[in-house]
Amino acid sequence: MSSSRPALGVGMVGYAFMGRVHSQAWRSVGAFFDLPVTPVMAVLSGRSARTADAAATLGWAAVENDWKELIRREDVHIVDICTPGDSHAEIAVAALEAGKHVLCEKPLANTVAEAEAMVAAAGQAAARGVRSMVAFNYRRVPAVALARQMVADGRLGEIRHVRAQYLQDWITDPEFPLVWRLQKDKAGSGALGDIGSHIVDTAQFVTGQNLTGVSALTETFIRERPLAGDSAGLAAGADGTGRGEVTVDDAALFIGRLSGGGLASFEATRFAAGRKNALRLEINGSLGSLAFDFEAMNELWFHDHTLPAGDAGFRRILVTESDHPYAAAWWPPGHGLGYEHTFTHEVKDFLEALAAGTDPTPSFADGLRVQRVLRAVEESAANDSRWTAITG
Numbered sequence: 001m002s003s004s005r006p007a008l009g010v011g012m013v014g015y016a017f018m019g020r021v022h023s024q025a026w027r028s029v030g031a032f033f034d035l036p037v038t039p040v041m042a043v044l045s046g047r048s049a050r051t052a053d054a055a056a057t058l059g060w061a062a063v064e065n066d067w068k069e070l071i072r073r074e075d076v077h078i079v080d081i082c083t084p085g086d087s088h089a090e091i092a093v094a095a096l097e098a099g100k101h102v103l104c105e106k107p108l109a110n111t112v113a114e115a116e117a118m119v120a121a122a123g124q125a126a127a128r129g130v131r132s133m134v135a136f137n138y139r140r141v142p143a144v145a146l147a148r149q150m151v152a153d154g155r156l157g158e159i160r161h162v163r164a165q166y167l168q169d170w171i172t173d174p175e176f177p178l179v180w181r182l183q184k185d186k187a188g189s190g191a192l193g194d195i196g197s198h199i200v201d202t203a204q205f206v207t208g209q210n211l212t213g214v215s216a217l218t219e220t221f222i223r224e225r226p227l228a229g230d231s232a233g234l235a236a237g238a239d240g241t242g243r244g245e246v247t248v249d250d251a252a253l254f255i256g257r258l259s260g261g262g263l264a265s266f267e268a269t270r271f272a273a274g275r276k277n278a279l280r281l282e283i284n285g286s287l288g289s290l291a292f293d294f295e296a297m298n299e300l301w302f303h304d305h306t307l308p309a310g311d312a313g314f315r316r317i318l319v320t321e322s323d324h325p326y327a328a329a330w331w332p333p334g335h336g337l338g339y340e341h342t343f344t345h346e347v348k349d350f351l352e353a354l355a356a357g358t359d360p361t362p363s364f365a366d367g368l369r370v371q372r373v374l375r376a377v378e379e380s381a382a383n384d385s386r387w388t389a390i391t392g
């Protein structure tokens, strides 16, 4: 569809879960969206001997074993960072300084200090026309984008409550191995950073408001786990060589205030047995309410409180009509989208911003804002849930 447009070479670092889903997005985006540029899957970087196989399977033309070499390449214009959080800052700052646009997985970094360095590098790069974006993909679920539009259009009136949950169950079994997502030095935090970061970003995105302070509880239910043979991802097998300490939270609960005066509650856990990827959001405003659950991601529920009580109820909007966000590019009404499409939408919006010379969102500054909430949650939880303002 977009083959006669200028080409932009993509270099991706990391090829586990996020690398696979980003590859799918880069592969398919030009087939469904009429883009102003053509992304070229130029090079994949990974440290292990499996990188070449991964590149062949996922559709990357070349391989580098050192990400620094990937950044140096002239055929790479965009660096897509799909590694654990401990390397985000180093790779992103180096890429931006080398004049490469950067798409970076979430959470932006493992600490506020790293995120601040990334924002500073992004600011300097932007002055040279080099752009950056953090990959909070759930903003690009059509139903979530529609929810934001409805709030912005005033359909909910004044926002009083936000109830956000991200519920998974993949580490409920105490014998599930100690993968990198359970190690603080690699992941920064546990459920809090991995999935709590998503609900903080989604809540702030949909309401257009920021959290100003929090009071929090965190817990680690299983403190030791079998060492992981290969800590590649969610399904890694244990290698039977002993046990190691879980150094992150298993669950985080917090309440907060929104800049517009509303109250918000958040729950992030990987111990909600039976819940697989339940990113849920309910918003109550003076004129109505919205409810969303990613496990039924093509649906948005709306209660219009201006209607006569007898008629109002909650009505289901099937977010697959051609006038819904992103939907027209895909299938006929009612046929629905999945998890991977959110990443396709993400790279589509990213590429359009690059072509237009505008700053894509969410920006690194948005990622830093989320990082400050995560830090406040950890500080509050470490201090008997003391109220902790979000500063900076």
Ligand code: SOE
Pocket (backbone or CB within 6 Å): 017, 168, 194, 195, 234, 277
């Ligand atoms: C694991 O909890 C995980 O893959 C997250 O890392 C992703 O960000 C989320 O989209 C799904 O769950």
